[in-house]
Amino acid sequence: MIPQTTFDSRTFRQACGQFPTGVTAITAVTATGEYAALTANSFTSVSLDPAKVLFCLITTSSSFSVLRDAQRIAVHILGHEQEDTARRLATSGLTGAERLEGVDWTAGPDGVPVLADCPAILSGRTDEIIVSGDHSIFILDIDHLAVTEEEIPAITFYRGRFSTPPTPTAN
Numbered sequence: 324m325i326p327q328t329t330f331d332s333r334t335f336r337q338a339c340g341q342f343p344t345g346v347t348a349i350t351a352v353t354a355t356g357e358y359a360a361l362t363a364n365s366f367t368s369v370s371l372d373p374a375k376v377l378f379c380l381i382t383t384s385s386s387f388s389v390l391r392d393a394q395r396i397a398v399h400i401l402g403h404e405q406e407d408t409a410r411r412l413a414t415s416g417l418t419g420a421e422r423l424e425g426v427d428w429t430a431g432p433d434g435v436p437v438l439a440d441c442p443a444i445l446s447g448r449t450d451e452i453i454v455s456g457d458h459s460i461f462i463l464d465i466d467h468l469a470v471t472e473e474e475i476p477a478i479t480f481y482r483g484r485f486s487t488p489p490t491p492t493a494n
């Protein structure tokens with residue numbers, strides 16, 4: 324291991340990519356009916372009581388204005404069979420509404436798109452948006468939850484690739 328005090332952004336991404344994450348689909352709708360839908364792996368829980376989570380969005384994202392203006396944002400933890408959804412919602416050049424075409428969803432609270440067959444869905448309102456560097460940190464107050472009763476393994480993202488973690492075995 325060679326310590327590096329000067330590095331380019333590719334090496335920085337490579338270092339961060341050594342950390343395996345889950346993958347989420349973020350959806351939102353504004354009062355004027357504009358949709359956002361994107362894939363994000365920068366999700367983490369922030370506070371248990373009150374329930375808060377965050378995700379980081381590149382501020383130049385085409386989804387930024389919709390997420391900033393949204394009445395409600397839903398975060399979907401994606402399952403191991405949802406790689407196609409993750410890829411579709413990460414497609415540049417499509418609007419949120421176009422990304423959602425071909426994805427199975429219904430309108431949830433406040434009309435927010437709720438995707439089918441996810442291990443868990445957390446939705447709520449934006450508490451704070453903190454701009455930091457080239458990203459904005461969205462902190463959400465969560466007031467609606469859905470957790471599947473089936474055991475759906477989550478999809479993961481590691482070293483730039485999607486994969487499925489091994490299912491834990493009982494002792």
Ligand SMILES: Cc1cc2nc3c(=O)[nH]c(=O)nc-3n(C[C@H](O)[C@H](O)[C@H](O)COP(=O)(O)O)c2cc1C
Pocket residue numbers: 346361362363364365366378379380381383384385386409410412413414415416417480
């Ligand atoms: C696995 C994965 C994780 C991603 N995580 C994030 C993220 O946390 N934040 C973000 O801004 N974009 C993330 N993206 C990229 C967005 O999904 C989207 O593709 C990108 O912002 C292009 O959107 P735009 O053309 O609307 O600007 C991720 C993409 C993939 C495939």
